[in-house]
Amino acid sequence: MLLEVRDLRKVFKGRFVAVDGVSFSVPTGGSLAVVGESGSGKTTCARIITGLEKATSGTVTIEGERRASTVQMVFQDPYQSLDRRQTVTSCLTEVLAHHTTLDRAGRAARSAELLNLVGLDERHGPALPRALSGGQRQRVAIARALAADPKLLVLDEAVAALDVSIQAQILNLLVDARAATGVAYLFITHDLSVVQHVCEDVVVMHRGRVVESGTVAEVLSAPSDPYTRKLIGSVPRPGWVPTREVNRVC
Amino acid sequence: MAAAVVCVLVVLLALLAPWITPHDPTAVDPLNAYAPFTGDHPLGTDDLGRDLLSRLMAGARTSLAGPLIVVLAAGTAGTALAVTAAWFGGWFDAAVSRLLDILFAFPGLVLAITVAAIFGAGFTAPVVALSLAFVPMIARVMRAAALRERNLPYIEALRVQGFSGWHICLRHLLPNLAPLLVVQAAIGFGYAMIDLASISFLGLGLQPPASDWGLMIANGQPSILAGFPQQSIEAAVAVVITVVAFTVVAERLAERFGGGVR
Numbered sequence: 001m002l003l004e005v006r007d008l009r010k011v012f013k014g015r016f017v018a019v020d021g022v023s024f025s026v027p028t029g030g031s032l033a034v035v036g037e038s039g040s041g042k043t044t045c046a047r048i049i050t051g052l053e054k055a056t057s058g059t060v061t062i063e064g065e066r067r068a069s070t071v072q073m074v075f076q077d078p079y080q081s082l083d084r085r086q087t088v089t090s091c092l093t094e095v096l097a098h099h100t101t102l103d104r105a106g107r108a109a110r111s112a113e114l115l116n117l118v119g120l121d122e123r124h125g126p127a128l129p130r131a132l133s134g135g136q137r138q139r140v141a142i143a144r145a146l147a148a149d150p151k152l153l154v155l156d157e158a159v160a161a162l163d164v165s166i167q168a169q170i171l172n173l174l175v176d177a178r179a180a181t182g183v184a185y186l187f188i189t190h191d192l193s194v195v196q197h198v199c200e201d202v203v204v205m206h207r208g209r210v211v212e213s214g215t216v217a218e219v220l221s222a223p224s225d226p227y228t229r230k231l232i233g234s235v236p237r238p239g240w241v242p243t244r245e246v247n248r249v250c
Numbered sequence: 251m252a253a254a255v256v257c258v259l260v261v262l263l264a265l266l267a268p269w270i271t272p273h274d275p276t277a278v279d280p281l282n283a284y285a286p287f288t289g290d291h292p293l294g295t296d297d298l299g300r301d302l303l304s305r306l307m308a309g310a311r312t313s314l315a316g317p318l319i320v321v322l323a324a325g326t327a328g329t330a331l332a333v334t335a336a337w338f339g340g341w342f343d344a345a346v347s348r349l350l351d352i353l354f355a356f357p358g359l360v361l362a363i364t365v366a367a368i369f370g371a372g373f374t375a376p377v378v379a380l381s382l383a384f385v386p387m388i389a390r391v392m393r394a395a396a397l398r399e400r401n402l403p404y405i406e407a408l409r410v411q412g413f414s415g416w417h418i419c420l421r422h423l424l425p426n427l428a429p430l431l432v433v434q435a436a437i438g439f440g441y442a443m444i445d446l447a448s449i450s451f452l453g454l455g456l457q458p459p460a461s462d463w464g465l466m467i468a469n470g471q472p473s474i475l476a477g478f479p480q481q482s483i484e485a486a487v488a489v490v491i492t493v494v495a496f497t498v499v500a501e502r503l504a505e506r507f508g509g510g511v512r
Contacts, residue, residue: 050410073410081403083422094421095411141407148411 001063002028002184003049003071003152008058010044018044020208021058026152026201028063031178031185033195033216035231036205042188045205046073046156049186062152069099069148076157078137082129088115088140089125095147114143117180119173135166139173146181154186159194171197193235196220204228253498260492264310273301275308276459284478296481297473306488309461313489316377317442321388321435323381328388329431333419335389336396347393350386358383359445366454373456376449380442387441388434395430399423429507436500440493447489463489 003026010019019041026032034042047053049060050073062070075081082091092111096102102110112122118139129137138158145153155174159167175198178185187199195202196216203213204225212225223229263270272290279299285291293302335346358380365379366372399405400423408418449455450464458469463485470481 052406052410069412071410073407075403075407077403081407083404083408083426085426086422098411098413144407144411 001025002030003063003186004059004061005045005049006059006061008045008048008060009056010041010048010053011056017208019048019055022205022208022210024203024210024213026184026186028151029178029182029184030201031187031199033187033189033199033202034205035189035192035195035202037190037231039207040205041208042190042205043156046154046186046188049152050154064151069150071152071154072145072148072150073154073156074138074141074145074158076160078134078141078161079129081141082137082144084129087126087128088120088132091140091144092147095144099148111143111147114147117146117177118143119169133166134162135170138162138170142170142173142177146177146183149181150183152184152186154188156188157190158187160189160191167194174198191235192220192231204231253495253502256491256495257499260310260495261314263307264314267307267311271301271304271307273304275300275304275461277301284473284476293484294478294480296470297476297478302481302484305461305466306463306484309463309466309485310488312373312456312460313443313447313463313492316373316380316446317439319377320381320384320442320446321438323378324384324388324438325431325435327381328385329392329424329427331385332389332392333396333423333427335393336400337415337419337423343393346389350389350393353383353386354390356383358387359448362445362449363452363454366449371454371457376446376455380445380449384438384442388431388438391434392427392431395427396423399426429503433500433504433507436496436503440497440500443489443493443496 005025006023008019008022009017011017022041022045024032024034034045036042044053048055050071064070086094089108089111092114093107096107096110100107100110111125115121115124120136120139120143124132124136124140129140132140138161142153142158158174159170162170171194174185177183178198185198187195189195199216201214202216202219203210204219204227205211206227212219212223212228219228220232223232272292277300279295282291282295282299283297285295285299287294291301291303293306295301296305331346331350335343361383362376362379366376369375405418405422408422446455447462447464447467450462451468453468456462456465458465466485467482467489470479470483470485473479474482
């Protein structure tokens with residue numbers, strides 16, 4: 001297993017239990033979705049795994065040597081997760097200079113390669129974030145994360161801030177990028193409808209606990225937990241009629 | 251735009267003064283005392299017959315150098331303090347903030363006058379004291395901005411990338427705060443100029459025969475009673491024009507950068 005999370009617990013201010021004994025694992029090159037509504041503790045898990053928060057108890061084990069570049073993250077807000085003063089190229093070469101031994105020419109070549117990988121081209125290189133759309137910025141954020149050559153990419157609601165059509169493009173991009181690089185994904189989302197496209201496995205979180213886990217196909221077709229059934233019931237689809245039952249989920 | 255031109259012009263005059271003054275600013279010529287405005291003395295002469303235009307130009311050097319040193323020193327110290335406090339947060343930030351609040355309550359001019367009275371009149375003592383007094387003014391604004399900036403997601407993104415605090419502060423945080431710092435420095439420049447002119451006027455700054463503007467206002471006082479107010483008025487106008495020009499430029503910069511932070 002690339003990532004092993006065991007009995008993770010996070011208590012804020014000594015009172016609020018955000019994560020309560022959560023365990024899951026991601027195989028090398030695998031793809032795990034962590035699904036749950038706001039406040040279910042999924043983002044806190046992601047922040048602990050990337051080192052932005054300290055767990056109250058429990059362990060996070062990452063296979064092999066723990067380097068800063070092993071785990072990278074793509075943030076929810078593409079408008080604020082890039083330095084507004086930094087061009088796309090400079091953003092990528094900065095990471096390359098930090099994590100690789102490439103020389104200046106090598107870094108330029110690699111950053112062009114990364115731009116191509118995420119569906120941008122050299123024209124976007126000198127652009128500042130404000131000249132880019134939300135989708136383009138999220139592509140840059142993905143390229144930046146991949147620049148460190150991570151084994152695990154944590155995607156924290158990475159498509160939630162985007163329009164539905166752009167979401168689809170980014171999801172396709174993520175599928176292609178995983179095929180091309182072999183990176184594993186931990187895909188944090190509140191939206192079950194985007195899961196099946198990108199992920200093989202899924203855990204469903206509710207109030208800081210894992211209520212269900214399994215392959216995406218299993219969980220989506222035969223959910224065992226009532227909460228999962230409600231989540232699945234709340235995904236819009238053709239012929240979908242909102243009912244009172246569904247509204248009570250939120 | 252006009253204000254920016256005035257700023258550049260004043261700075262150029264100050265820089266080039268030793269080479270372009272029409273007369274020696276300290277050359278005494280009692281026969282020509284209180285000379286009227288003529289081609290030879292476009293702004294007249296003072297009680298000792300020294301050419302006022304030349305003295306104003308020479309005086310621009312110390313009158314601008316003082317505030318410049320004050321904003322450079324206070325800007326550097328204030329920004330360093332503000333960024334460190336915002337970065338580490340917690341008790342350190344709380345301690346720095348309380349200290350700044352206390353210092354802020356103490357008027358800078360009073361501090362500078364006290365220091366000059368203790369350590370003797372001159373250029374250095376008031377400038378050093380005023381630099382200290384300006385630190386809280388700049389640090390308070392910069393801390394608030396640094397705190398906002400530090401909480402933006404891109405800083406967290408950089409931490410996940412594995413960059414050190416030094417790298418993030420020097421390469422990302424500071425450059426993003428730079429526009430605000432420029433605005434603060436330009437505003438502070440105007441205040442510092444008035445404060446230093448006041449100190450010179452009180453006789454605690456530069457001493458005669460230097461031609462500092464504040465000193466010229468003070469030295470011109472006896473002549474006002476004699477019916478020749480030109481020295482005091484001209485020096486005062488020079489101070490006012492320069493301060494207004496720098497402040498207007500600062501305001502324009504503030505408008506353009508929206509206070510430095512989105």
